[in-house]
Amino acid sequence: MANIVQFENVGLRYGSGQETLSDVSFTLSTGSFYFLTGASGAGKTSLLKLLYLSQRPSRGLIRLFGEDAVTLPRKRLPGFRRRIGVVFQDFRLLPHLSAYDNIALPLRVSGVPESDVEAPVREMLAWVGLSDRVEAKPPTLSGGEQQRVAIARAVIGRPEILVADEPTGNVDPDMAERLLHLFDSLNRLGTTVVVATHDFHLLGRIPNAHMMRLDKGRLLDPTGSLRFPPVKPGQESDA
């Protein structure tokens, strides 16, 4: 299976401090599902920022969609970013826009005609269980509802890669399961999914999901071949 992401000896340092990520090397196969775990401060969010092109690494090589993302000209970044859906840990919803408008943003940014926006947005609202909160603005939504809007916004453009940072941190277990099911459905449609989470209960919910674990900025299992719960040799299958 082709690699959609490739990191080689990637290091990330903010300012003149210590490296937040050191010698990170891994590949992500197209259409696979990955969990990224690690303690707080291990570097999960930093690694995700490199993945969704919010940061450039201090060193190393990153290939995304078969192209060198480190030296990618700035003007080509929007095109790449439109192929990546992101669920931010702090949601990053625009507080003055309704749930509907927040979810519609990626489509509008991509230039989708207004007549083609409503149906997918309403479908996404229904999918995340917020059909009755169409006009609600983020400050009036609960944490869980905001998270669901953020997830709907990330997946509405059918991205090739979905990057989610603690996407179930603010929802109850039932909703967490529903959202994970949503990610799984998207994954089955071909999207490569990377979910950073602390929630070990989630890890066993996606069959064939790979697990990457960060510790103090270093990737412990760079092949991403570990599964949770661990599978016996011979039971592994390519994701």
Next chain:
Amino acid sequence: MSVRLITSAADRRLLDESRGTRAMTWIMAIMLFLTVLAAALGLGTLSAASLLDHQLAGRLTVQIVEPVDRAREAQTAAALAALRQMPQVTKVHQVDRAQLAELLRPWLGADGADPDLPVPAMIDVDLGVGTDATVARVTRAVLAVAPAARVDRHEAWMSPVSNFMNMVTWLSAGLVVLMAAATSAVVLLAARAGLESHRDTIEVLHMLGSTDVQVARLFQRRIALDTLFGGILGTAFAMGTVALVGLQLAALGSDLLGGLTLSSRDWLLLGLLPISFALLATWAARFAVLGALSRIL
């Protein structure tokens, strides 16, 4: 590179307009008020200077400065005859003794009317075309028959006034340019402040794949509209003020100040100023936003 101002209703909602104090609208109203006043002054003095030039061009006064009455009268008659024969001369008029006495009254009082006072004879001359060559030819012709004659061009008398008006016109043009520069500077600052206050929104838009031009367009539109609305307001007040001042000047009955009038073309130019400034503001905003965005990933 296109500058698209028309954005969809959804695009217009992207920047939180409720946060803005709309101070830009009022600043632009004041800027345009001052700019239109300066431009009106420039156009008015340009018009007055042009009227003055038109009125003075080709106008001469011939003085026969001869103390002996008989000789003065003979030379005056000869000069009048010579002038009337010249095709370049359209009008010849001898200023009579009573008019001269009136002209001298401020300096000599009633003595100016004394018939024994040797006052030079004066002839007003209008030329069809007041070129230097024509004036020289007329001067030669007059001096040939009236050696005591002095020929004065009205332009020469009024040149300080004309120079002053030209200076005021250039000063006004300079003020308009300065106001345009100040407007650009205000827009640059406003755009940068806007970027700062909408940093979170811009970051999200970038992460979702917005191009810099898409983001810049949001600011361009907003600043262009603020400038246009404020500009129209300021221009309307300024034009009202200019019209009022025009009425006051007309009531003074002064030929010179009466020349400070605006033609319909001038009013049109003043009316176009807010549109010009809105376009200028649009480009300044685009320049500022694209410049600032290029420094973020």
